[in-house]
Amino acid sequence: MRKTQKREWFSAIRSYFFAILLFTVIAVMMINSLGKAADKRKEQALQSASDSIRRAIVTCYAIEGGFPESYEYIRDNYGVYINEDDYTVFYTVFASNIPPNFKVVEKR
Numbered sequence: 001m002r003k004t005q006k007r008e009w010f011s012a013i014r015s016y017f018f019a020i021l022l023f024t025v026i027a028v029m030m031i032n033s034l035g036k037a038a039d040k041r042k043e044q045a046l047q048s049a050s051d052s053i054r055r056a057i058v059t060c061y062a063i064e065g066g067f068p069e070s071y072e073y074i075r076d077n078y079g080v081y082i083n084e085d086d087y088t089v090f091y092t093v094f095a096s097n098i099p100p101n102f103k104v105v106e107k108r
Contacts, residue, residue: 042106049082049104053089056080057099066096 053071056078060068068074071091075081082089082104092101 046087046104046106049087049089050102052080053082053102053104057102061099067093067098067100069093069096071102 053074056074057067059078060066060074068077070093071089086107088105088107090103090105094100
């Protein structure tokens with residue numbers, strides 16, 4: 001091979017290397033962004049579940065004059081739907097005139 005052919009061959013290899021490197025960097029950035037978006041979606045779903053339970057508790061108190069005695073009661077009577085395959089609801093009642101404590105936790 002002549003010197004000019006070697007330079008052309010080396011230049012082509014270098015161009016391919018930079019193209020592959022650029023593609024890899026962009027792919028890694030996209031995968032990272034998708035992971036962050038999925039985490040954000042899970043966080044928002046958990047917040048939405050907590051908010052719907054909180055609204056149902058307040059609505060029950062306003063309509064019935066007392067706080068609901070169980071999560072099942074507000075689920076059955078106030079249309080709260082939590083995907084129980086993905087989330088667990090911990091619901092603790094102290095007294096009917098004190099707001100209940102509840103927590104929605106993602107199942108792992």
